[in-house]
Amino acid sequence: MRTSVPPRFEQPGILAFAAWLAVVAFFVVALSGTKASLGDLVSGAPQIVRLVGEMLPPSTARLGPVGWALLETFQMAFVGTVFGVLFSVPLAVLATRHLSPHPAVYHAARTAIAFFRTVPDLVWALLFVVSVGLGPFAGVLAIIVDKLGFCGRFFAEAMEEADRGPQEALSAIGARRSALVACAVLPAAMPSFVATSLFSLEKATRSSVVLGLVGAGGIGIELKVAMDLFSYDEAATIILAIFALVLVVERASAWLRGRMI
Amino acid sequence: MDAAPAQAAGPELEVAGVAKRFAATQVLHGVDFSVPAGQAVALIGANGAGKSTLLRCCLRLIEPDAGTIRLLGRDVRALDPAGLRALRAEIGFVFQKHNLVGRLSALSNVLHGAIGRAPFARAWFQSLAPRALREEAMECLHRVGLAAIAERRADRLSGGQSQRVAIARALMQRPRLMFADEPVASLDPAAGEEVMALFLDLIRRQGLTLLFTSHDLAHAIAFADRVIALRAGRIVLDAPAATLDVAQLRALYD
Numbered sequence: 001m002r003t004s005v006p007p008r009f010e011q012p013g014i015l016a017f018a019a020w021l022a023v024v025a026f027f028v029v030a031l032s033g034t035k036a037s038l039g040d041l042v043s044g045a046p047q048i049v050r051l052v053g054e055m056l057p058p059s060t061a062r063l064g065p066v067g068w069a070l071l072e073t074f075q076m077a078f079v080g081t082v083f084g085v086l087f088s089v090p091l092a093v094l095a096t097r098h099l100s101p102h103p104a105v106y107h108a109a110r111t112a113i114a115f116f117r118t119v120p121d122l123v124w125a126l127l128f129v130v131s132v133g134l135g136p137f138a139g140v141l142a143i144i145v146d147k148l149g150f151c152g153r154f155f156a157e158a159m160e161e162a163d164r165g166p167q168e169a170l171s172a173i174g175a176r177r178s179a180l181v182a183c184a185v186l187p188a189a190m191p192s193f194v195a196t197s198l199f200s201l202e203k204a205t206r207s208s209v210v211l212g213l214v215g216a217g218g219i220g221i222e223l224k225v226a227m228d229l230f231s232y233d234e235a236a237t238i239i240l241a242i243f244a245l246v247l248v249v250e251r252a253s254a255w256l257r258g259r260m261i
Numbered sequence: 262m263d264a265a266p267a268q269a270a271g272p273e274l275e276v277a278g279v280a281k282r283f284a285a286t287q288v289l290h291g292v293d294f295s296v297p298a299g300q301a302v303a304l305i306g307a308n309g310a311g312k313s314t315l316l317r318c319c320l321r322l323i324e325p326d327a328g329t330i331r332l333l334g335r336d337v338r339a340l341d342p343a344g345l346r347a348l349r350a351e352i353g354f355v356f357q358k359h360n361l362v363g364r365l366s367a368l369s370n371v372l373h374g375a376i377g378r379a380p381f382a383r384a385w386f387q388s389l390a391p392r393a394l395r396e397e398a399m400e401c402l403h404r405v406g407l408a409a410i411a412e413r414r415a416d417r418l419s420g421g422q423s424q425r426v427a428i429a430r431a432l433m434q435r436p437r438l439m440f441a442d443e444p445v446a447s448l449d450p451a452a453g454e455e456v457m458a459l460f461l462d463l464i465r466r467q468g469l470t471l472l473f474t475s476h477d478l479a480h481a482i483a484f485a486d487r488v489i490a491l492r493a494g495r496i497v498l499d500a501p502a503a504t505l506d507v508a509q510l511r512a513l514y515d
Binding site: 163165166168169170171172173174175178179182183187188190 | 320322345346347348349350352354356358360361362363364365369373374376377381382384385386427430434
């Protein structure tokens with residue numbers, strides 16, 4: 001019978017110890033590489049206070065144009081998300097192991113989704129601004145591609161996790177793959193699809209603000225101009241407007257999620 | 262495709278030398294038997310004896326490694342995907358865990374039984390189905406006593422109701438042959454008895470051929486014409502149900 005008390009901590013192996021040491025060393029190097037400095041932060045504090053002071057009170061002079069830009073931002077997010085979600089469904093079917101028509105198609109679809117997801121939406125926006133010109137359409141295209149990467153992955157995972165029982169029952173009836181997907185897989189994965197789609201609308205609303213900075217439409221360009229012209233009180237109005245929009249979209253989507261799932 | 266071909270002269274189901282191995286386990290060792298039209302056969306045996314695998318091999322839901330399977334006069338292993346789908350459409354299959362689509366209505370689930378013969382997408386959801394199919398699905402629900410809850414979602418049904426909807430879905434296939442894999446094992450004894458009696462009554466009334474697996478030896482004797490027992494992937498008994506008693510069958514599990 002065992003009587004000795006086990007040690008409080010496991011002795012790390014030599015490899016684990018070396019890995020920890022490397023991580024700590026890299027952190028120290030990174031601190032100096034990023035020129036992180038408490039002194040700069042302290043000496044910059046009055047600047048921040050001055051900036052906030054100049055932002056207050058927020059200016060209401062350009063409320064009209066800001067409102068329209070905000071509407072355009074949400075329109076970009078909404079249209080991009082709707083198309084992105086719609087195109088994601090067939091792509092995700094191809095990227096679902098047991099529903100894909102061929103292993104090569106499965107791997108191609110997974111690779112495409114990974115590529116869409118890993119390239120940031122800002123980069124997609126830059127590419128589309130070059131190809132379709134400045135304006136919200138470039139932003140919509142960037143959001144669509146971003147959603148293909150985001151929804152494509154989560155839709156495929158939801159379909160892989162869907163209960164196989166009804167799928168086996170429909171196969172036993174002689175259903176084709178299309179019927180299997182429509183009748184057994186999609187209904188089972190629907191709650192997850194709804195949650196993912198609403199979450200990606202929230203995400204698209206936030207990112208469509210930034211897309212404007214590279215000329216892909218929306219309120220981002222208004223914010224950039226206000227900052228460049230040192231109109232901090234106008235910038236404050238725009239930031240508050242963005243905050244209100246994101247908050248409203250998040251609240252509405254949480255409410256919808258609760259109702260639909 | 263709907264018109265039933267003239268009754269084949271041979272048996273409805275003929276299995277010869279069917280074998281299946283999963284990794285290191287040989288689940289079926291060359292199983293042979295045949296079932297004539299209109300007969301109800303119970304397949305019994307301990308867990309892992311190969312009952313469910315055998316049923317699934319018959320429809321190639323699991324691909325057998327060897328042997329021949331003839332269903333309704335067709336060589337199942339020689340069929341191309343379209344031929345296999347057409348054959349499956351004519352054969353009902355009731356699973357232990359009903360396997361209904363939970364988020365769809367009972368009526369839509371029953372309608373799925375027509376998926377193999379209806380035009381594209383017309384049997385996917387009751388809202389898309391033509392009137393004749395909707396009426397036929399309602400008739401199938403009526404036959405299992407559930408016409409009143411046609412619109413209820415399948416995941417809101419009790420276990421017994423779910424299994425009756427699954428039976429209605431199989432009837433919707435207008436099957437000639439019916440498979441059932443422990444159809445009442447997940448129900449309480451009273452509900453199991455009731456569903457089994459209903460199921461067999463419908464089978465007998467339509468003169469269907471039935472092959473079902475069961476752990477309930479009394480059910481096997483009471484509801485089947487013939488009992489086949491499997492042990493470790495081999496047939497160890499094949500006899501008319503009327504000549505058997507529960508004690509005899511119980512001994513096969515030892």
